[in-house]
Amino acid sequence: MSDSKKATVYVRLKDGVLDPQGVTIHKALMQMGYGDFLAVRSGKFFELEIKGDSADIDRKIDEVCAKLLSNPVIENYTVEKPQ
Amino acid sequence: MSDSKKATVYVRLKDGVLDPQGVTIHKALMQMGYGDFLAVRSGKFFELEIKGDSADIDRKIDEVCAKLLSNPVIENYTVEKPQ
Numbered sequence: 466m467s468d469s470k471k472a473t474v475y476v477r478l479k480d481g482v483l484d485p486q487g488v489t490i491h492k493a494l495m496q497m498g499y500g501d502f503l504a505v506r507s508g509k510f511f512e513l514e515i516k517g518d519s520a521d522i523d524r525k526i527d528e529v530c531a532k533l534l535s536n537p538v539i540e541n542y543t544v545e546k547p548q
Numbered sequence: 549m550s551d552s553k554k555a556t557v558y559v560r561l562k563d564g565v566l567d568p569q570g571v572t573i574h575k576a577l578m579q580m581g582y583g584d585f586l587a588v589r590s591g592k593f594f595e596l597e598i599k600g601d602s603a604d605i606d607r608k609i610d611e612v613c614a615k616l617l618s619n620p621v622i623e624n625y626t627v628e629k630p631q
Contacts, residue, residue, distance in 0.1 A: 502599075503552055504597040505594055505596055511589070512588070514585065516585075533576055
């Protein structure tokens, strides 16, 4: 476990897909008087702890992103590589 | 609008706070045969679009994080500065 690695996956809605959470947060900011904020987009991320001796881990992370962590119809993902 | 800036706020559960979403995703990965993943922690982020000429914006972002974007009892946040 001592040499486990960590990768982070960021998932965000594709451009053009409505983000109700972001819109709601932006409205709340306006009501609170924070007029400096023009827009808010929300997203999620997942920190994956990975066995240090994993083979072929980049491919596995990609698979997991497409199959489980994101919805490829409406979301994009980016991966911060294992380190 | 041409010189608007963007800041990103990352919100994650504090260490020791149970993350049911992360646990569930980890279980699913195990069931799918991805034994390389030892743990999953989930988090969320917010991309804030900010007026280019905003004064004192670092303080405002901090306020907004503490008041609206995170729950300081169970969550920490980090800010990627406006650029």
